[in-house]
Amino acid sequence: MxxxxxxxxxxxxxxxxxxxxxxxxxxxxxxxxxxxxxxxxxxxxxxxxxxxxxxxxxxxxxxxxxxxxxxxxxxxxxxxxxxxxxxxxxxxxxxxxxxxxxxxxxxxxxxxxxxxxxxxxxxxxxxxERTAADHNVSSEGSSPFCSRAQHVLAGLSAADAQRLQVQDGFHITSPNLEHCHPTWTVDGKKLLVRSCSHTNYYPDISNTGKITAAEEIGCKLLSAERVAQQLQTHAEHQRLPCAAMNRVAVQVAEQLAAESTLRRYREKGRGWCFLDDSPSVAGPVWVFKDRLALKENSTCMAVQSPSMLTDVNARIYPGIHYCKLLSPARVLDWMMTDSLKPGSQSDLSIIV
Known part of the structure; x- marks a missing residue:
């Protein structure tokens, strides 16, 4: 022994x-x-x-x-x-x-x-992806990335951005996400938004999974139009797509990455391509069916977000912006592994 x-x-x-x-x-x-x-x-x-x-x-x-x-x-x-x-x-x-x-x-x-x-x-x-200890809105935590997404996709000027506060509520199960809807409170010249979030993960049966980063981060947010309306201002960047936040995910990952990781990735790795958002037809479809799409080709990993964006005068859930987003942890996984391998020759219509 x-x-x-x-x-x-x-x-x-x-x-x-x-x-x-x-x-x-x-x-x-x-x-x-x-x-x-x-x-x-x-x-x-x-x-x-x-x-x-x-x-x-x-x-x-x-x-x-x-x-x-x-x-x-x-x-x-x-x-x-x-x-x-x-x-x-x-x-x-x-x-x-x-x-x-x-x-x-x-x-x-x-x-x-x-x-x-x-x-x-x-x-x-x-x-x-999720901070379990933050119980300001939900007993199941919050998603700092969704909070950041609300700020980014609001498209506000630096001065107006100071007047926007975001508290996110995380939901472990998809049904709870379905029944959560973003709300807001105006306090003088400030706006408090309460967003909703959820993550889906790759299969990991009996610890056999390979990727531990979230497959996607689902964020239910207010639209830039609604935020600007409540702040009585105008957004500098109108109707930013979810793809804009996927770019932020890559930026965050590169800022976090170890020096050796970033050097190797920039010298040898394939980057990211950002496709136009894929519109979802309804909230439940966005929650339960539509998924963040990732597909490799010879030059990059292409990412496409399912999204829902409604006008403030829409009859059903007006002034909302739903996004399935790329996780910075998933970006790091790509940077450190598969980006360094030769890619397939799949043809994709991409926006870089």
Whole structure:
């Protein structure tokens, strides 16, 4: 019998089953352990370390793992990095290696610090999908990204934007989202909007899923026309599409990304193409049927948002703007993995 210890050494060139979202789940568990027991204990017992510039095939020289991203170092350097890391972990648990424990621990600590810089942006991006602790509107939390979407799609001047306040209410289930509708309150010269949000996720049966970022973020917002009407002003940018917020998602992801992630993506990755919004015919159809569309081609990942936008004089739910949006965490997943692979030759009519 052996004492139970656990170590995970994934690579920066992520393979399909170890996408950044999957690794970030384990990293989040490591952070909890570090908070409970301290860095030294967590690093010794259950370190989660991403090895920079390596790929999965580097662990089995001579056999290229299908779907692997290219490594950025040669096999000799990769083998040295793997050997040093594994040796350091073993030294912390081998009674005959007392003299090496201090240096071994320092090596793992430095690698953990680098890993934190790589994976923290993904966790930050996921927090934009939903903040469970914000109960101002809903007991199920809020979506900071939907709050931001209301500000962006309102298209206000900088001065008028200061008068707009947004409180979002998150809904875990789609039926609850269906029955939630954005509301507003005017207080003097200020407008408080209460928006509604929900996220759909990729299948993850018995922890077999690959992508942990939201498949889409659903936001029920007020239209720019309604916001301007209630603030007694005029929007600088009229009727901005949901696609404008998808561009913001990419901008946010690039701002959050680790330096190595952003450099590699800009040098080798395929970017994003933003298609015109796809109009939904009714609210329930938008909630339950229509989905954010993502499709790769040879140059980009094309994204298209289902949307509903009504005039302030419409007979049914006037002055609303519903958007299914791209998650910044999903953008980071693309930047760190599939964007670096050759794309298909599918023809798409795109707006870049």
């Amino acid at each position: 052996y004492d139970v210890v656990w170590v995970d050494f994934p690579c920066e060139a992520f393979k399909p089953s170890q996408r950044p979202g999957k690794i970030s789940t384990w990293w989040h568990q490591f952070l909890k352990l570090r908070q409970q027991k301290g860095l030294e204990a967590a690093a010794t017992d259950k370190p989660v370390i991403v090895l920079p510039k390596l790929n999965h095939s580097d662990f089995c020289p001579g056999f290229d793992v299908p779907g692997d991203l290219p490594a950025e170092v040669g096999q000799q350097e990769a083998t040295r990095t793997i050997g040093e890391t594994v040796s350091a972990f073993v030294a912390l648990h081998w009674k005959g290696a007392e003299a090496k424990k201090a240096s071994a621990l320092e090596l793992l600590k430095s690698q953990l610090a680098w890993t934190e810089g790589l994976l923290s942006p993904y966790l930050e991006a996921q927090d934009l």
